[in-house]
Amino acid sequence: MNKRALLFFTILLAAMTMHAQGPVRDRIKTLKVAFITERLDLTSEEAQQFWPIYNEHEEKLESIRRKERTELHANLSRTENLSESQAQKLLDNVLALKLEQQKAEKDFISKMTQVISAKKMLLLIKSEEDFKRQMLQQYRKRRGN
Numbered sequence: 001m002n003k004r005a006l007l008f009f010t011i012l013l014a015a016m017t018m019h020a021q022g023p024v025r026d027r028i029k030t031l032k033v034a035f036i037t038e039r040l041d042l043t044s045e046e047a048q049q050f051w052p053i054y055n056e057h058e059e060k061l062e063s064i065r066r067k068e069r070t071e072l073h074a075n076l077s078r079t080e081n082l083s084e085s086q087a088q089k090l091l092d093n094v095l096a097l098k099l100e101q102q103k104a105e106k107d108f109i110s111k112m113t114q115v116i117s118a119k120k121m122l123l124l125i126k127s128e129e130d131f132k133r134q135m136l137q138q139y140r141k142r143r144g145n
Helices: 003-017 023-040 044-076 084-112 118-144
Strands: none
Touching (some): 023 044
């Protein structure tokens, strides 16, 4: 399978498997899939194993972020009104979520390095950062106009 066909197939697969989260979010996810696929230069065998693991990891992280938003940010805005015991409980929740995120990252890297090389894993991490930076730049550019 040539690279363009693999890229098209990957984008199509990602678009079909995405949750109904709105057209903007879907478009960003599709762009991210294409960006990562191109950067990692995945073989078709790697891609078949890579994307289910990657998507599962993204869902775990989103779940953690959702918990963080609902449990923490609501209470952080009223920090001055919390008792010391409530503040301690909130700190414990912060630490628990950080540990959950760290465990998810460790599990992800462990699973993923069975599918792709360590070098490609590092390239994935860099590619995700590059994608975020690119999206922020585009957002700022549009917002400035």
